[in-house]
Amino acid sequence: MSPARWVCLDLDGTLLRDDHVDGVVRAVSERLAERFGVDAEALAAANETAWWEYWTEVGDSWLRGQIDPESLPTEVWRRALATVGVTDAAAAAEAHALHTTTESTALRLYDESAEVLRRLSERGVPTALITNGPSGLQRAKLRATGIEDAFDVVIVSGEHGVHKPDPAIFALALSGLGATASETLHVGDDLVADVGGARGAGMRPVWIDRGTAAELPAERPETVVNDLRELYGLLGLD
Numbered sequence: 031m032s033p034a035r036w037v038c039l040d041l042d043g044t045l046l047r048d049d050h051v052d053g054v055v056r057a058v059s060e061r062l063a064e065r066f067g068v069d070a071e072a073l074a075a076a077n078e079t080a081w082w083e084y085w086t087e088v089g090d091s092w093l094r095g096q097i098d099p100e101s102l103p104t105e106v107w108r109r110a111l112a113t114v115g116v117t118d119a120a121a122a123a124e125a126h127a128l129h130t131t132t133e134s135t136a137l138r139l140y141d142e143s144a145e146v147l148r149r150l151s152e153r154g155v156p157t158a159l160i161t162n163g164p165s166g167l168q169r170a171k172l173r174a175t176g177i178e179d180a181f182d183v184v185i186v187s188g189e190h191g192v193h194k195p196d197p198a199i200f201a202l203a204l205s206g207l208g209a210t211a212s213e214t215l216h217v218g219d220d221l222v223a224d225v226g227g228a229r230g231a232g233m234r235p236v237w238i239d240r241g242t243a244a245e246l247p248a249e250r251p252e253t254v255v256n257d258l259r260e261l262y263g264l265l266g267l268d
């Protein structure tokens with residue numbers, strides 16, 4: 031197979047570490063527990079349950095940018111706090127604000143991310159970011175980690191009303207790049223959104239296995255990397 035000419039990348043779990051989330055919820059729960067006199071562990075567990083329940087209800091709309099981006103995390107904290115007996119209306123907003131500031135200081139790129147983006151740019155390989163999430167949240171992550179100008183094209187699902195794995199979001203990136211799908215890699219950590227999505231769009235999917243997947247896929251994707259520097263070989267760069 032000839033080397034690929036264009037590269038699309040996912041953000042969370044691919045370029046940006048996402049293994050800090052549990053730590054953020056725990057830290058916020060501890061602060062709230064002190065403030066409201068409740069059990070921190072019970073609150074953190076309630077947050078996890080509330081997250082999955084509420085995500086099932088509104089996650090799709092949230093990714094499409096159809097609901098106020100702040101409403102989802104605030105409602106999750108409202109439900110979690112209610113579970114441990116805190117029903118003060120201001121508490122959920124306070125919890126969400128605390129969560130946002132705690133998370134913003136915990137954002138970290140993977141070790142090789144900046145180097146790989148710089149090298150691709152230097153070698154004239156056009157790149158697009160394709161990320162699922164609300165505009166404000168995803169763009170704040172790019173700014174906080176200094177990679178907002180590292181891509182030729184940035185596609186955030188919340189700005190377009192469509193999210194991975196829908197082929198339409200990949201088509202937006204391809205058209206922005208002027209790229210041919212069959213000669214474009216899409217690199218991501220999610221087997222459904224990224225690998226399945228890219229395959230459906232006629233691109234070459236690359237699964238990045240960061241070793242954090244809850245379970246191994248039944249069917250191993252064709253191209254698997256553990257580090258973004260492995261892309262150099264797929265692009266014919268020495």
Ligand SMILES: [Mg+2]
Nearest residue numbers: 040042043219
């Ligand atoms: Mg991801």
